[in-house]
Amino acid sequence: MGESKILLSSPHMGGTEVKYVQEAFDTNWIAPLGKNVIEFENQVKKFTGSNAACALSSGTAGIHIALDLLGVQQGDVVFCSSLTFIASANPILYLGAKPVFIDSDLESWNMSPIALEKAFKAYEEKGKLPKAVVIVNLYGQSAKMDELMAICDNYNVPVVEDAAESLGALYKGKMSGTFGKFGVFSFNGNKIITTSGGGMIVSDDEEMIQKALKKATQARDQAVHYQHSEVGYNYRLSNISAGIGRGQMEVLEQRINEKREIFNRYEEALGAIDGIEMMPELENTYHNRWLSTMIIDSEKFGVSVLEIIEHLAKNNIEARPVWKPMHMQPLFEKCDYFSEEKDNSKYLYENGICLPSDTKMTVEQQEFVINEIKDILS
Numbered sequence: 001m002g003e004s005k006i007l008l009s010s011p012h013m014g015g016t017e018v019k020y021v022q023e024a025f026d027t028n029w030i031a032p033l034g035k036n037v038i039e040f041e042n043q044v045k046k047f048t049g050s051n052a053a054c055a056l057s058s059g060t061a062g063i064h065i066a067l068d069l070l071g072v073q074q075g076d077v078v079f080c081s082s083l084t085f086i087a088s089a090n091p092i093l094y095l096g097a098k099p100v101f102i103d104s105d106l107e108s109w110n111m112s113p114i115a116l117e118k119a120f121k122a123y124e125e126k127g128k129l130p131k132a133v134v135i136v137n138l139y140g141q142s143a144k145m146d147e148l149m150a151i152c153d154n155y156n157v158p159v160v161e162d163a164a165e166s167l168g169a170l171y172k173g174k175m176s177g178t179f180g181k182f183g184v185f186s187f188n189g190n191k192i193i194t195t196s197g198g199g200m201i202v203s204d205d206e207e208m209i210q211k212a213l214k215k216a217t218q219a220r221d222q223a224v225h226y227q228h229s230e231v232g233y234n235y236r237l238s239n240i241s242a243g244i245g246r247g248q249m250e251v252l253e254q255r256i257n258e259k260r261e262i263f264n265r266y267e268e269a270l271g272a273i274d275g276i277e278m279m280p281e282l283e284n285t286y287h288n289r290w291l292s293t294m295i296i297d298s299e300k301f302g303v304s305v306l307e308i309i310e311h312l313a314k315n316n317i318e319a320r321p322v323w324k325p326m327h328m329q330p331l332f333e334k335c336d337y338f339s340e341e342k343d344n345s346k347y348l349y350e351n352g353i354c355l356p357s358d359t360k361m362t363v364e365q366q367e368f369v370i371n372e373i374k375d376i377l378s
């Protein structure tokens with residue numbers, strides 16, 4: 001049972017991916033453009049209900065382009081969720097801007113409206129409102145978009161929704177990634193669907209996505225000769241990778257169902273134990289449960305999160321801590337941070353654990369994981 005490693009989240013092909021990749025070979029469209037790229041964009045548009053989409057080489061590239069198109073420049077301020085993977089914040093640095101980090105609330109684990117309002121008030125007083133706000137939807141849970149959008153609209157500051165982990169999640173019936181000026185998805189190897197590496201930027205503003213496409217292809221002006229008037233990047237998705245994406249889109253809903261079943265099994269087995277709290281699902285939202293996560297009261301059990309992870313690793317089980325918040329990172333030591341009364345993101349980091357959520361994991365394997373967790377806790 002403990003022989004083959006049980007993984008956190010690994011690529012899970014549906015079967016038709018190879019057909020689309022073969023098509024790319026057969027037609028010799030081995031390039032960062034072609035039919036697979038266009039079709040993959042169409043699928044994501046249709047699925048999310050966005051007006052426009054541009055496939056990119058990574059989610060990070062999407063956040064970079066979004067912030068660039070919103071005019072973020074040297075010396076500007078950008079607000080960003082603290083509890084996230086660093087890819088949400090790195091593009092702020094690429095543009096020479098200064099990130100300011102915002103705490104999470106405990107109901108969604110995502111950006112706290114209270115902390116966001118605090119940050120806006122403080123920066124309004126300084127006369128330096130942010131150029132943009134990057135809102136992350138962690139582990140497949142949508143942030144409190146109504147409250148957060150109302151605050152940002154009130155200050156007239158555009159939102160980039162980092163939906164890298166939340167493709168297919170819903171907030172009040174609307175797809176995660178479609179609330180901000182831009183939404184960004186990731187198709188990295190560990191995400192709910194993958195193209196081996198890739199991303200997509202979506203928006204209801206078709207003109208903005210045209211601009212994103214231009215930015216992603218070295219910002220070439222419309223002219224036969226090679227003319228450029230602005231900075232651009234080489235960020236387009238390959239037609240090979242997009243072929244994988246086409247097949248993956250066909251199984252996305254199935255993957256979400258499987259991820260939710262995995263979470264439900266953990267919840268059933270562990271959720272009622274005193275000292276364990278599963279990651280909540282906000283009312284009126286649909287969590288894609290990319291990763292099953294929970295909070296453990298270490299004092300109560302007399303064992304730390306890291307000790308649990310170590311114990312599981314010895315049994316060939318991959319588990320991870322919750323993301324280390326950006327305001328605790330050496331890289332961002334000098335950056336401002338606004339928390340609720342208590343530092344929630346620090347608490348979630350110190351007590352949270354991501355459990356194996358691989359859709360290839362069998363029920364028996366998951367039972368093995370659950371028993372190992374029960375073992376170390378008792």
Ligand SMILES: *Cc1c(COP(=O)(O)O)cnc(C)c1O
Pocket residue numbers: 057058059060061084085087088136162164165185186187188198199
């Ligand atoms: C994966 C991820 C990204 C970046 O996506 P890449 O495709 O790996 O560049 C951004 N934000 C979050 C929260 C992520 O988990």
